[in-house]
Amino acid sequence: MQVFIVGAGPGDPELITVKGQKLLQTADVIIYAGSLVNPALLALAKQGATIYNSASMTLPEVIETIEQAVKIGAMVVRLHTGDPSIYGAIQEQMDELKRRQIEYTVIPGVSSFLATAAALKQEYTLPGISQTVIITRNEGRTPVPEKEKLASLAAHGATMCIFLSVHMLDDVVKELIAGGYDSTTPIAIVQKASWPEEKIIRATLATIVEELKDKDITRTAMIVVSRCLNTDYELSRLYAPEFSHMYRDAK
Incomplete structure (x- = not known):
């Protein structure tokens, strides 16, 4: 080869x-x-x-x-x-x-959406909160299929990792709220995850646009929207003492 x-x-x-x-x-x-x-x-x-x-x-x-x-x-x-x-x-x-x-x-390689989770020290799939991760981008010069527009995807309430869209943040926020996310939903923007100049901004959908002003965030940034970023969650059954599986009996 x-x-x-x-x-x-x-x-x-x-x-x-x-x-x-x-x-x-x-x-x-x-x-x-x-x-x-x-x-x-x-x-x-x-x-x-x-x-x-x-x-x-x-x-x-x-x-x-x-x-x-x-x-x-x-x-x-x-x-x-x-x-x-x-x-x-x-x-x-x-x-x-x-x-x-x-x-x-x-x-294959390590995607930036995974490096972003590491930077945020966050699991995207928390029990009782979100068991689905949507990887997508907002419509810009390159269109997206009608059923994959942000407002349609937002209806699921899942964890969403949005590529190539931070320069359209106003539109992104409007689409997400129109699709079903509450304005208090946590959002994080991570620029250059894993680079020495990594930068993290945390806010809510209601406050992120104002929060991002004068922060010099460029196109190389990932947007993460999810209740997993700031919420209580159920503990995994995998390690629960009373939960048995093929490698361990319940106690």
């Missing part, structure tokens, strides 16, 4: 997987998503590796670069931020590689 699509993780260079790190260290050609991938990861590249920043490249240019590398027997790492399966725009790349009969392997 010569082509690897690798999840770089959320930012901290140590949060790339061991497999991803090894591939990055041995790659002859690295094409990385320069607008989001931490440049510190490129320090893992071996001497002589050719490195491309795909932020300034088109899809045909990326594919052509991969194809030319494969023709000369070079090993290629296509480095995406977080986990490449979430808003990674990799399907179009994979389909084109298939069309050209170029084999590839996908290496």
